[in-house]
Amino acid sequence: MSKINKVVILGAGNLATQLAIALHDASVNIMQVYSRTMQSASILAEKVNSTALSDVKNLVVNADLYIFALSDKALQPVLDQMPIPIGDVVHTAGSIPMDIFDDYTECYGVFYPLQTFSKNRKVDFSSIPICIESNNLGLQEDLMELAERISTNIHLIDSEQRKQLHLSAVFTCNFANHMYSIGQKLLAEKDVDFDLLKPLIKETAEKVQELDPVSAQTGPAIRFDKEIMTKHENELKDLPDFQKIYRFVSESIFTMHSEKK
Amino acid sequence: MSKINKVVILGAGNLATQLAIALHDASVNIMQVYSRTMQSASILAEKVNSTALSDVKNLVVNADLYIFALSDKALQPVLDQMPIPIGDVVHTAGSIPMDIFDDYTECYGVFYPLQTFSKNRKVDFSSIPICIESNNLGLQEDLMELAERISTNIHLIDSEQRKQLHLSAVFTCNFANHMYSIGQKLLAEKDVDFDLLKPLIKETAEKVQELDPVSAQTGPAIRFDKEIMTKHENELKDLPDFQKIYRFVSESIFTMHSEKK
Incomplete structure (x- = not known):
């Protein structure tokens, strides 16, 4: 059985939107959608049958995975407001090393879909390369399994690559x-x-x-x-x-x- | 009835090859294929059931159209060797003005397929924009009609454009x-x-x-x-x-x- 079934999406931009939709379509439960503004959180939450929030203090604590699909600049400030300890986390950014999470939690990783996303253009995730990295073998396996539910093109890629x-x-x-x-x-x-x-x-x-x-x-x-x-x-x-x-x-x-x- | 049924192709490069094949597939008679070397002329001639030649002196004089699909540099020297008067001519080059033919013949034009061609990659001509120009309305009409036999995307484009x-x-x-x-x-x-x-x-x-x-x-x-x-x-x-x-x-x-x- 797959370990990751309940996820929280942080971010409501182009990538967050397309990824949330793909996961939702693959029957993953999107528990919450966080965005800096309630308005953008709500627009995405509605699409994936989820709950919107704009204050990280209200995050649920029992999600299997917290996916940070924020802009590179927003990631650190949002991390700093997170309730500690947080659970397993990944970010979706190409240019940020995995160890940005090191001070915040034990198991972390990266879930990087290599594609160009626009909010209103639905993309077919099935052929999109998803690049996985984790500091923990168990989480790495779970991330690969999660990726396989939305794509057939999965790769283990380290931070340097x-x-x-x-x-x-x-x-x-x-x-x-x-x-x-x-x-x-x-x-x-x-x-x-x-x-x-x-x-x-x-x-x-x-x-x-x-x-x-x-x-x-x-x-x-x-x-x-x-x-x-x-x-x-x-x-x-x-x-x-x-x-x-x-x-x-x-x-x-x-x-x-x-x-x- | 279409006026252009017998053509001569001058050139055996990427564009010449793909264009000759498209015309041949559309039942246009490719009377001759000229190239500087007999070898390249023969390779293309064989593909389109035509005759190869490497000396312009041996060109037939009764083709409906002579298509210069040569490199920009080769065009002028080959023109200078042509038997005069030559018949209706076009070139297929983006960057050469139509009036390069002015000293050589009365009716001339341009037949410019806007695409990237490789010799061994067959392209579907039907959606390729073909840009037509002529100094003669009758030839312009005939060129448009010829273009329509291989593409649905025809445009009248002047030399500046x-x-x-x-x-x-x-x-x-x-x-x-x-x-x-x-x-x-x-x-x-x-x-x-x-x-x-x-x-x-x-x-x-x-x-x-x-x-x-x-x-x-x-x-x-x-x-x-x-x-x-x-x-x-x-x-x-x-x-x-x-x-x-x-x-x-x-x-x-x-x-x-x-x-x-």
């Missing part, structure tokens, strides 16, 4: 998305619809599901085609931020491609 | 793909498999099929979370290329996000 995963995710998700934003902005200047780029964006992401991204690369930078690159930089002369990005990313593409040969 | 589309495509495709390559390289340093990033890459691309990319943005840069950003820059201290990209892209994300507010 998770830090690197988070950094890599900033590049592959946030920065890739910013390249889309730049594309959109450039097209708008010439009255061209962003829709024209959508199939390209999709195929670029699909391609690296099978091919190595360095091998999948195309375009002027891998051939260091100076003529096109200079033309492009000139076209960006009134957008110095984009021009700098154009130059440095092109140089980095060429360097990586040369190293590969 | 196409230039901007090409620049935008470098950001959204080549540069986004480079963000994947950086992610892969960072993970390899800590023995973490690139597979873990794949669902994130996919969802990031899926998200902007519906949401505006500026609204879809997440991560430390939009909040200008100095603490995490400084940590990340420190982690990249031995990779100065990636560090520069990290800094400039983060600043650009923050600027764009502030402008939106």
Whole structure:
């Protein structure tokens, strides 16, 4: 029988919302949802048939697991207000080491779903990698079992690796998305619809599901085609931020491609 | 009845290959495939039941359309060797103005499929935007009709807009793909498999099929979370290329996000 059946969710942001929904759909009892404001706590609590609260003093003490899905900045202040001793805890953050919990409780860990979450976009959790770490073997097993109820893609990842995963995710998700934003902005200047780029964006992401991204690369930078690159930089002369990005990313593409040969 | 039924493909690279296959599948007669080397011409010619050649002097003169799907650098030298007068011609390049054909023939245009092509990855042409331009209304109509035989996503785009589309495509495709390559390289340093990033890459691309990319943005840069950003820059201290990209892209994300507010 699974050990973790009653959980408390601390946080009501994008990740907290999607994770709470996935756990609720997997028949996990979400006893309480905490948020700094009662309003956001209530919105999520209602979705997962739970109780909202905005004061950690009112937390139940008998949950099997307390999941801190707060912003990195909010985690420490909320921890400091917690009734001590608290039970088993995890956080869901890429960039925070597990031992932030060391002064607060005995058994702790990390439950890090590697995905980009928006509040109003339901994601299919089943393929999302969940990265587990714990200071306690028993809790580690329980966390893996809990993760298996919502995903088929579970990994044991230590704090050092998770830090690197988070950094890599900033590049592959946030920065890739910013390249889309730049594309959109450039097209708008010439009255061209962003829709024209959508199939390209999709195929670029699909391609690296099978091919190595360095091998999948195309375009002027891998051939260091100076003529096109200079033309492009000139076209960006009134957008110095984009021009700098154009130059440095092109140089980095060429360097990586040369190293590969 | 469609006017364009017999075409000659000049080029045997990624785009030439995929386009020739799509046209062949749509029952267009690929009369000849030209490439600088007989070997690459033959490989493609065989796939589309065509004749290979490596000397433009041997081109047939009765094709309905000559499609120049050559690299930007090869286009002019091959044009200079063409038997004059040549018939109706188009090129498939994002960054070359249509009037490159002005000294060579009367009716010309552009047939630009906006996608990233690899030789051995068959793409579904039906959703690929095909951008059409011509100096002749009759040819423009024929090109649109030809495009409709392989795609449902046809656009009239002038040379100025196409230039901007090409620049935008470098950001959204080549540069986004480079963000994947950086992610892969960072993970390899800590023995973490690139597979873990794949669902994130996919969802990031899926998200902007519906949401505006500026609204879809997440991560430390939009909040200008100095603490995490400084940590990340420190982690990249031995990779100065990636560090520069990290800094400039983060600043650009923050600027764009502030402008939106």
